[in-house]
Amino acid sequence: xxxxxxxxVGVTIILLGMATGIAFLLxxxxxxxxxxxxxxxYVLALILISRYTKGVWYGLFSALFCVVCINYLFTYPYFxxxxxxxxxxxxxxxxxxxxxxxxxxxxxxxKQEEILKQRERELLEAEREGIRANLLRSVSHDFRTxxxxxxxxxxxxxxxxxxxxxxxxxxxxxxxxxxxxxxLRMVENLLAITKIHSSxxxxxxxxxxxxxxxxxxxxxxxxxxxxAAIEVVMPPTFVMVEMEPVLMMQVLINLLENAxxxxxxxxxxxxxxxxxxxxxxxxxxxxxxxxxxQEINGLLKGKLTxxxxxxxxxxxxxxxxxxxxxxxxxxxxxxxLQAENKEDGAEFVCVLPR
Amino acid sequence: xxxxxxxxxxxxEKSILNFIAKHLELSGYRVLKAAAAKDGLLMCFSECPDxxxxxLGLPDMDGYExxxxxxxxxxxxxxxxxxxxxxxxxxxxxxxxxDDYMTKPFGTAELIxxxxxxxxxxxxxxxxxxxxxxxxxxxxxxxxxxxxxxLAGEEIHVTPVEYKILCSLSKQAGKVVTYHSLLKEIxxxxxxxxxKILRVNMANIRRKLEQNPGEPEYIFTELGVGYRMxxxxxx
Numbered sequence: 001x002x003x004x005x006x007x008x009v010g011v012t013i014i015l016l017g018m019a020t021g022i023a024f025l026l027x028x029x030x031x032x033x034x035x036x037x038x039x040x041x042y043v044l045a046l047i048l049i050s051r052y053t054k055g056v057w058y059g060l061f062s063a064l065f066c067v068v069c070i071n072y073l074f075t076y077p078y079f080x081x082x083x084x085x086x087x088x089x090x091x092x093x094x095x096x097x098x099x100x101x102x103x104x105x106x107x108x109x110x111k112q113e114e115i116l117k118q119r120e121r122e123l124l125e126a127e128r129e130g131i132r133a134n135l136l137r138s139v140s141h142d143f144r145t146x147x148x149x150x151x152x153x154x155x156x157x158x159x160x161x162x163x164x165x166x167x168x169x170x171x172x173x174x175x176x177x178x179x180x181x182x183x184l185r186m187v188e189n190l191l192a193i194t195k196i197h198s199s200x201x202x203x204x205x206x207x208x209x210x211x212x213x214x215x216x217x218x219x220x221x222x223x224x225x226x227x228a229a230i231e232v233v234m235p236p237t238f239v240m241v242e243m244e245p246v247l248m249m250q251v252l253i254n255l256l257e258n259a260x261x262x263x264x265x266x267x268x269x270x271x272x273x274x275x276x277x278x279x280x281x282x283x284x285x286x287x288x289x290x291x292x293x294q295e296i297n298g299l300l301k302g303k304l305t306x307x308x309x310x311x312x313x314x315x316x317x318x319x320x321x322x323x324x325x326x327x328x329x330x331x332x333x334x335x336x337l338q339a340e341n342k343e344d345g346a347e348f349v350c351v352l353p354r
Numbered sequence: 355x356x357x358x359x360x361x362x363x364x365x366x367e368k369s370i371l372n373f374i375a376k377h378l379e380l381s382g383y384r385v386l387k388a389a390a391a392k393d394g395l396l397m398c399f400s401e402c403p404d405x406x407x408x409x410l411g412l413p414d415m416d417g418y419e420x421x422x423x424x425x426x427x428x429x430x431x432x433x434x435x436x437x438x439x440x441x442x443x444x445x446x447x448x449x450x451x452x453d454d455y456m457t458k459p460f461g462t463a464e465l466i467x468x469x470x471x472x473x474x475x476x477x478x479x480x481x482x483x484x485x486x487x488x489x490x491x492x493x494x495x496x497x498x499x500x501x502x503x504x505l506a507g508e509e510i511h512v513t514p515v516e517y518k519i520l521c522s523l524s525k526q527a528g529k530v531v532t533y534h535s536l537l538k539e540i541x542x543x544x545x546x547x548x549x550k551i552l553r554v555n556m557a558n559i560r561r562k563l564e565q566n567p568g569e570p571e572y573i574f575t576e577l578g579v580g581y582r583m584x585x586x587x588x589x
């Protein structure tokens with residue numbers, strides 16, 4: 001507040017000084033047609049002052065100053081105040097009116113601007129809140145499904161223990177294991193979300209070699225899916241890129257997992273890395289059934305709509321969160337994530353700037 | 355079969371403690387169970403186990419402190435098991451003296467493998483002779499005396515710095531070595547904490563040793579933490 005007052009005083013003094021200076025120049029260069037021009041110069045200064053200062057007082061003071069100045073310096077008798085000249089009250093009143101009008105308009109504009117900004121902030125917050133609520137909703141739903149599955153299996157086993165054959169028991173355990181593993185992957189995704197600061201969507205980046213990232217991704221994928229056929233193609237150059245490695249790992253793991261689970265790929269899934277001018281490109285390519293583009297594009301735009309999950313036949317619960325998280329992670333890295341259908345499968349392309 | 359390895363498991367979650375204990379017993383180990391850090395430390399010093407499996411989230415003491423207390427007295431291997439997964443956390447535990455860590459949840463096969471790893475590592479320190487001669491894993495041989503590295507019988511040429519890194523890692527094979535401790539060991543205590551030089555050297559080593567740098571056989575990355583070399587084959 002204090003600072004802005006100082007600034008306003010400064011603006012007023014500088015503009016008035018400049019106006020007086022220019023008026024003097026005009027007065028001495030073109031003495032014949034001075035008075036009209038000088039008045040206009042002061043009017044301009046007045047408008048500017050009213051526009052760039054807060055409150056009406058600077059404008060009022062300036063109007064008064066202008067009238068006195070013109071009277072004292074630029075009208076005959078010079079260096080004397082003489083308000084008896086005809087038309088003086090009119091000049092003064094007009095200048096006053098200009099200053100008041102401009103100030104009023106400006107302050108109204110500023111106020112409106114503030115209201116607009118406030119409204120925008122509220123909207124943004126509501127949107128963020130909406131996303132969070134949406135996320136929580138779909139997470140809870142996605143958690144409930146496998147948990148219910150596990151509970152049902154346990155319940156059934158407890159009640160009909162004696163009718164279970166060895167094979168059925170093994171099957172039940174396998175089912176519980178699969179559901180639990182799925183839950184685990186979900187939790188990992190959620191943990192990854194917490195690494196992105198919610199306030200400004202920033203992350204802590206550091207330099208990591210791309211090859212070590214790929215190695216770690218493959219290590220984890222191999223551990224989870226020992227039988228999955230995956231081919232890794234990467235150039236032999238050593239490149240380090242700024243990234244949050246855990247999040248980048250999550251992106252590639254999610255994409256590979258999706259390909260393993262849902263694509264029904266006929267050939268090995270291909271994870272390839274390309275180094276291009278100013279960026280690193282990661283591709284996950286499968287040779288399977290392809291994507292439902294409408295749905296994928298919706299997910300990539302960050303729309304987590306429950307409906308789209310339910311009526312799609314070829315993918316299971318929860319893919320939405322994984323994919324939109326990938327998108328978010330790439331964006332906070334300043335990169336992009338795109339999906340595309342090829343003739344014989346689908347391709348996800350992540351671009352990371354270097 | 356009286357000289358079974360003794361393993362102390364410190365874990366406050368009853369079900370996990372029992373589960374781990376059961377599994378280790380089935381695999382032929384003797385298991386000591388402790389549900390709190392105090393009991394664990396007492397047992398550690400009275401029973402002299404061969405390996406400690408330590409959960410970090412204990413109610414009565416921070417895992418970090420437990421590691422320090424154990425390290426004051428002995429060099430026995432500590433395998434940290436934790437649900438905490440940040441890199442800083444891992445680095446902190448490793449530099450406090452833990453030998454290895456596992457993130458919950460883990461498979462039993464992995465647990466047994468890591469415990470074996472720890473035991474091997476400790477045996478090598480104990481006998482010392484084995485490690486003095488060289489390191490041997492798969493096709494890779496390191497001869498410390500002749501300063502020779504060979505892969506499937508063929509000599510591999512490495513720079514002096516690369517050799518130092520390999521030596522350091524192989525002498526601690528099976529253990530995660532943090533960037534910081536490697537930097538300090540190879541480039542001295544005043545080395546820059548910027549680990550790019552180490553990463554570049556490491557990449558070069560792997561180009562020479564690994565068939566497929568994306569899926570390594572001998573040197574594994576613990577992203578954001580450090581490196582781990584495959585433990586030596588038993589002769």
